[in-house]
Amino acid sequence: MRNIMGTGPAREIIMPIVQMAIFVAGAGALCSVIMIILATLFQGSGADHLLQSTQGVGIFAYTVGNLPQVLIDGMTIGFVYAAIALGYTMVYGVLQFINFAHSEIFAIGAFAGVESLIALNAVGSLAKAGTIGSFGYFGLALLIGMAVAGGTAVFVERVAYRPLRNSPKLVPLISAIGVSFALQDIIRLTESLTTGQFYRVIPTFGNFDDRLTLFTIGSKAIDIQVKSLVVILAAVTMLVALNYLVKATKVGKAIRAVSQDPNTAALLGIGVNGVISLTFLVGGSLGGAAGVMYALKFTRIDPFVGFMPGIKAFAAAVLGGIGNLTGALLGGIVLGMIESFAGAYLGTFTQGAFGAEYKDMVAFLILILVIIFRPNGLLGENLSQKA
Amino acid sequence: MSVLELDNIHSYYGNIHALMGISLTVEKGEIVALIGANGAGKTTTLRSISGLLHPRKGHVLLEGKDISHLPPHTVHRAGLGLVPEGRGIFPGLTVLENLEMGAYIIDDKAEIEKGIQNAFSLFPRLKERAQQMGGTLSGGEQQMLATARGLMSNPTILLMDEPSMGLAPVLVDQIFEIIKELNKRGTTILLVEQNALMALSIANRGYVLQTGNIVLTDTGANLKANDMVRKAYLGM
Ligand SMILES: Nc1ncnc2c1ncn2[C@@H]1O[C@H](COP(=O)(O)OP(=O)(O)OP(=O)(O)O)[C@@H](O)[C@H]1O
Numbered sequence: 001m002r003n004i005m006g007t008g009p010a011r012e013i014i015m016p017i018v019q020m021a022i023f024v025a026g027a028g029a030l031c032s033v034i035m036i037i038l039a040t041l042f043q044g045s046g047a048d049h050l051l052q053s054t055q056g057v058g059i060f061a062y063t064v065g066n067l068p069q070v071l072i073d074g075m076t077i078g079f080v081y082a083a084i085a086l087g088y089t090m091v092y093g094v095l096q097f098i099n100f101a102h103s104e105i106f107a108i109g110a111f112a113g114v115e116s117l118i119a120l121n122a123v124g125s126l127a128k129a130g131t132i133g134s135f136g137y138f139g140l141a142l143l144i145g146m147a148v149a150g151g152t153a154v155f156v157e158r159v160a161y162r163p164l165r166n167s168p169k170l171v172p173l174i175s176a177i178g179v180s181f182a183l184q185d186i187i188r189l190t191e192s193l194t195t196g197q198f199y200r201v202i203p204t205f206g207n208f209d210d211r212l213t214l215f216t217i218g219s220k221a222i223d224i225q226v227k228s229l230v231v232i233l234a235a236v237t238m239l240v241a242l243n244y245l246v247k248a249t250k251v252g253k254a255i256r257a258v259s260q261d262p263n264t265a266a267l268l269g270i271g272v273n274g275v276i277s278l279t280f281l282v283g284g285s286l287g288g289a290a291g292v293m294y295a296l297k298f299t300r301i302d303p304f305v306g307f308m309p310g311i312k313a314f315a316a317a318v319l320g321g322i323g324n325l326t327g328a329l330l331g332g333i334v335l336g337m338i339e340s341f342a343g344a345y346l347g348t349f350t351q352g353a354f355g356a357e358y359k360d361m362v363a364f365l366i367l368i369l370v371i372i373f374r375p376n377g378l379l380g381e382n383l384s385q386k387a
Numbered sequence: 388m389s390v391l392e393l394d395n396i397h398s399y400y401g402n403i404h405a406l407m408g409i410s411l412t413v414e415k416g417e418i419v420a421l422i423g424a425n426g427a428g429k430t431t432t433l434r435s436i437s438g439l440l441h442p443r444k445g446h447v448l449l450e451g452k453d454i455s456h457l458p459p460h461t462v463h464r465a466g467l468g469l470v471p472e473g474r475g476i477f478p479g480l481t482v483l484e485n486l487e488m489g490a491y492i493i494d495d496k497a498e499i500e501k502g503i504q505n506a507f508s509l510f511p512r513l514k515e516r517a518q519q520m521g522g523t524l525s526g527g528e529q530q531m532l533a534t535a536r537g538l539m540s541n542p543t544i545l546l547m548d549e550p551s552m553g554l555a556p557v558l559v560d561q562i563f564e565i566i567k568e569l570n571k572r573g574t575t576i577l578l579v580e581q582n583a584l585m586a587l588s589i590a591n592r593g594y595v596l597q598t599g600n601i602v603l604t605d606t607g608a609n610l611k612a613n614d615m616v617r618k619a620y621l622g623m
């Protein structure tokens with residue numbers, strides 16, 4: 001009986017890690033294979049000759065040589081997208097509603113985290129911190145970002161969505177768009193008031209910019225920036241924790257119950273409003289954490305910083321199958337990979353006609369193609385995984 | 388004091404006046420049947436009791452306590468269990484998780500475990516399917532699960548909305564046997580049924596509902612013998 005009652009906590013921790021590994025390996029392998037095939041086809045082309053004359057390597061060697069770095073970058077950004085996408089998909093799960101303000105929740109998390117680091121920097125703490133200490137401070141910033149973003153998400157639901165719960169679906173959607181603009185301006189106002197500038201740059205501290213050598217191929221070292229590693233580890237930890245919460249805890253089961261049938265859930269004593277608030281808290285915290293990680297990776301943030309990652313994470317959620325937690329994870333990783341590959345190789349293969357700045361176009365084109373053929377997303381309607 | 392008392396309940400869907408002054412009582416240990424044609428307002432009555440719909444006029448008393456305006460999760464905590472129309476199984480939760488949700492208001496793990504064992508002894512089929520998703524169960528199995536789930540919280544009174552709907556005749560017999568058994572074990576039951584013959588056979592008392600009004604009430608046996616009931620609901 002015990003093994004039936006407790007669904008095996010270890011299983012709920014190991015399984016998502018295995019799942020993530022499979023998703024990363026699968027998406028990475030697929031993109032790599034396509035790239036290698038393209039590189040083979042492009043041998044002897046103008047792009048090949050151009051590379052030979054400028055860098056002294058053929059297109060095939062160039063493509064293969066860059067693969068490890070591109071994969072690492074794709075994985076890093078993919079996990080960030082996945083963390084944001086989970087917020088969209090969880091809220092969609094319980095309310096069948098797209099929370100367009102989620103991108104600003106992300107931004108608020110980013111600002112809260114960065115502001116706390118700036119404050120720590122101002123009192124000199126960051127400068128004094130050793131390697132471990134700086135990880136600790138980053139962890140603290142991450143928690144602050146999560147708390148502020150989670151709290152804001154709960155507040156927004158309470159004042160801007162709950163009163164519209166029984167209105168036609170379009171109404172809360174408009175409200176969400178309104179909230180999105182309002183939050184952008186609130187960030188801009190509060191940030192400008194103190195310094196006259198509305199953007200912030202994360203302080204340089206610790207060894208986040210160092211590169212760790214993972215392994216060497218011949219003379220070429222494959223390395224990873226410490227901050228990318230931190231982002232990956234933090235994201236994986238949170239995704240595992242989320243999976244555990246949703247699968248193995250009582251409130252997690254209540255979240256799933258509400259998303260599948262709110263009336264019956266209420267009849268069984270589950271406070272639906274409480275569960276919805278909790279969903280916004282969890283989704284918002286994940287978004288806020290993603291914001292802080294994004295700030296660490298890309299250093300500069302402004303009030304509009306949430307827009308692109310937000311829209312991409314939304315795309316990732318749709319790609320994976322909106323409402324489906326595993327789908328959001330898969331969608332985020334796939335989108336991150338595609339983007340990273342497009343960013344790294346588009347310029348070379350088109351001899352500069354399309355630069356890395358077209359990576360988003362490629363990512364969204366692939367998204368459109370996927371949903372034309374699989375309107376329910378890659379993982380479709382998998383009820384067992386629905387938030 | 389009655390376990391459940393409805394006093395002149397008026398309920399609306401927007402402007403539609405669905406219940407026009409329903410009064411009924413259920414005493415401790417009874418099975419009370421509520422019968423009526425499609426659209427008579429049976430489900431609406433249960434919704435008005437369980438808090439999914441708040442009556443605009445009248446009072447619902449659970450063990451003397453007015454629950455007319457409480458939200459459903461609070462009504463449930465007050466001791467009311469419901470096996471809803473259409474069964475309300477969570478399709479993406481396993482059978483076991485569905486049962487656990489039935490015990491959501493119970494914190495004592497040992498008590499939950501006892502409830503689960505009790506459910507499995509009532510419905511051995513559910514034990515075999517414990518790890519299967521609710522959505523993949525057959526209709527009959529879903530009905531068993533909904534019934535078992537409704538019992539998980541040890542409700543003072545269990546409301547059942549058409550437990551025999553969509554079941555094969557042999558399963559209908561089985562479900563009614565189980566309802567009788569539950570009642571013998573001490574559960575008070577308000578039973579809504581299309582299958583008036585079966586319902587009245589096991590009920591102590593019954594009410595006949597017609598377009599939002601109670602038109603007749605008597606013991607189960609007397610109603611079964613009543614001419615009007617025989618014509619309208621028993622097809623005789
Ligand atoms: N959500 C709703 N909105 C508007 N009218 C409704 C709604 N639900 C029920 N009604 C109306 O209220 C009346 C009573 O419906 P109710 O579902 O209570 O009937 P019932 O006796 O349970 O019928 P059945 O045996 O078919 O389940 C019907 O006329 C129905 O059309």
Ligand SMILES: [Mg+2]
Pocket residue numbers: 429430431472548
């Ligand atoms: Mg009905």
